[in-house]
Amino acid sequence: MKLVMFGANGPTGRLATEQALAEGHSVTAVTRRPDAFPLSGAGLTVVGADILDPDAVDRAVAGHDAVLSTVGVPYTKEPVTVYSAGTANVVKAMQTHGIRRLVCVSSIGVNYEDAPGEAFIFRKVIVPVLLKMGRPLYEDAARMEDVVRGSGLDWTIIRPAGLFDAxxxxxxxxxxxxxxxxxxxxxxxxxxxxxxxxxxxxxxSVVEVITTQGVPSYFQVFMKEALHIGGSKK
Known part of the structure; x- marks a missing residue:
């Protein structure tokens, strides 16, 4: 299968690219920093492009069977548009080239609801802080989800929870x-x-991916991912 991966040079993007290549798929890894992309090998094409550049996105998408996106940015107080504007470029390119399958990563922070069994301190202290810190990201991720839902494509939105390395x-x-x-x-x-x-x-469909084995503590995730103490984005 011919896959194109946006956000390929992020931690999750690299893992997904590596896995797809190991399974024998062809992958076009799209990144703004192609010289820094650490993977190589048969079946891999690395393309330097910005998801906010519609012409570059169009060229990257052409000729593939499916599009995967792990595009992400760190927490910020500034307005965020990369999710919605970038995904709008991807959708337009897919429609132009007749590509149907789109899978993109969002976040459970987009439409957070308390789940059964969650601890009081988590619901009342940690979650409100994280949602406040990530508001510009979650607001734009919500706009991205609207773009995807209205695309007419065969889409799936994946919402992960707090990310950690394993x-x-x-x-x-x-x-x-x-x-x-x-x-x-x-x-x-x-x-x-x-x-x-x-x-x-x-x-x-919108689906969540939840890890239940070998998970860290709330404090570890909060310090590393939210406060960027040794942390990284998607």
């Missing part, structure tokens, strides 16, 4: 919102992204 793929949960759990390993998210795109799972 070395192996687990028996993670894919569920309609809102499933108990606030953690998603990037390894599990990458696997889910590839499976949705390649196996055509859950078309026309």
């Amino acid at each position: 070395t192996t793929t687990t028996d993670y949960i894919v569920s309609e919102p809102r499933h108990p759990g606030w953690f998603t390993s990037r390894k599990d998210l990458a696997d889910a992204l590839v499976r949705e795109g390649v196996d055509d799972r859950n078309p026309g």
